[in-house]
Amino acid sequence: MKTRIFIRNFLLFGLMLVVLVACPKYEYFTGSFPETPTNLSGFNTEFDDYNMASPIIGETFPLCFSTNRNSNGANYDIIYKLMTIEFSRTDGTLKVFENKDPEHYSYHENSGIIKALEKINTSFDEFGPYLVPMEWNYNGNNYQPYFFLYSNNASGSQDIMFTQNLENENYVTPLEVEFLNSEFDDAYPTFNNDNSEIYFTSNREGNFSIYKVGTDNNKEILEILTDNSPALVEKDALLSSEFDDKCPFISHDLLVFTSNREGGFGGYDLYYCRLEDDQWSDPINFGNKINTEYDEFRPIVRPQWDFSNDLMLFSSNRPGGKGGFDLYYVGVDKINRLE
Secondary structure (H helix, E strand, C coil): CCCHHHHHHHHHHHHHHHHHHHHHCCCCCCCCCCCCCCCCCCCCCCCEEEEEEEECCCCCCEEEEEEECCCCCCCCCCEEEEEEEEEECCCCCEEEEEECCCHHHHHHHHCHHHHHHHHCCCCCCCCEEEEECCCCCCCCCCCCCCEEEECCCCCCCCCEEEEECCCCCCCCCCCCCCHHCCCCCCCEEEEEECCCCEEEEEECCCCCEEEEECCCCCCCHHHHHHHCCEEEEEEEECCCCCCCCEEEEEECCCEEECCCCCCCCCCCCEEEEEEEEEECCEEECCCCCCCCCCCEEEEECCCCCCCCCEEEEECCCCCCCCCCCEEEEECCCCCCCCC
């Protein structure tokens, strides 16, 4: 009996020793993004790189943005890169970089975006890409379906367009979202949390303001975007000012945008609003840790579950970049995640 007890205890001690040796000692259990902007140097060029879009699909995700690099500074196209965020729990190192690994699962899942850009990009200007990820098509296809919204000025003014790959990996020919467009510039569409409203920017009343349209969220997104019946387009008086207010982007109960209104730090500044009792709060300037006397443009926010703060991406023509507008990232306070 004593021999059995000794053997059992010996084995248990050995198992504990294996577990202790096999399990690494973590110093960091939660990641953190910097509170001051960091240049996404691997994504930028000496040309203008801005107007990005990223859906919430994991730590490696597609990043689409407008740039005039392909035309050497002339017209703007939308390009696609795969971004990876890595935070080390052992030494606290944060890495944000372009993922070029062809074996990565996200590389294959999102490769169809390249086919979308072949249909989206023209000799005119394409701005404000906005990706809406949809449920996976589990019929043997290994790709992520999206609605891909953007704007194009082939008509002489910016019009909101979209394409999608719901049926197969090949994106359909882009269509106008007719009920959002006018004879003026209309761009930067974004759905609210439950798809009951679309917000966008337009200069149909003179300066650029933020507008909204109510939608029937009992319908599928495809049906919403292809509904050509007249719609009530309202300027959001709370979000808009007598100056230029552009690039709205909604993530759950947070709305961010850019404005050159009075009271900022110079040029265009980034602002945010919280959804409180089904109404947006008064716009709040992100402050001088993020804004400068130069232009800060096209913000988007991406929640990070294992981080103490969320990721905000934006562009700026501040000094210290590669030239023109560069892409930057920074940490912002966590947002509530509405159901």
